Amino acid sequence: MEVSDALLNEAAKIYKVLSNSGRIKILYFLENNEADVSSIVEEVNLPQPLVSRQLAMLHQYQLVSRIKKGKHVYYKLDDPHILEMVNAMLGHVSHEIKHEPHHY
């Protein structure tokens, strides 16, 4: 396959976004729920400022969209496709873990 550097860099950036379990957790929660920040905080059990920052990051890379209603800001998945990818990865690692743990 022939891939441009720009594309590779962009992909790498998104992988970086996904390289944090808190952010993945948030994406998963948003799979089924459009949710405001407080609900997300409660669900993922991380301090609110941290959640806000991670949401900002997810939003910057267009993985989630947001809509403001009064004091609340509701986030939802912007691109369900991304979760399919995460699912594929989870399948991958779950096999790996079963068959043979990493040899660190």
Place this chain on the structure above:
Amino acid sequence: MEVSDALLNEAAKIYKVLSNSGRIKILYFLENNEADVSSIVEEVNLPQPLVSRQLAMLHQYQLVSRIKKGKHVYYKLDDPHILEMVNAMLGHVSHEIKHEPHHY
């Protein structure tokens, strides 16, 4: 979906591995070729020690396997499935880039 923390952490780790365009480049090159380190160095145009490091990392996470023949060490994809995921991601970002660049 219900996902264990261990799984999420493992997935996050693999994403971290993929969050570097040099490493992705290497994986891509190995899609078609089993190759020794020198060939990879030549292909990806990065200093040899760096390539060795990244190969070590890819190997640690079982993304590539290696076999030693004389002075040469040949690497190949250990799990083609991972490249499917990378392909999916590249497709994703290429759409994104076309439709609307990120608003950094």
Place this chain on the structure above:
DNA sequence: ATAACATATGTGTAATATGATATACGTATT
């Protein structure tokens, strides 16, 4: 044994990411 080559590792340093804490901002309510 030495030389030449392929690969890996050690080390230092700069850049970046992380998460905790404090605080600011915006909106609704009284």
Place this chain on the structure above:
DNA sequence: AATACGTATATCATATTACACATATGTTAT
């Protein structure tokens, strides 16, 4: 306007990552 609440941002310490450069290790040939 004062308060309360939801959310975002700033700041800081710490940890992690990245890469360059030097050097070590292992292998083959002379």
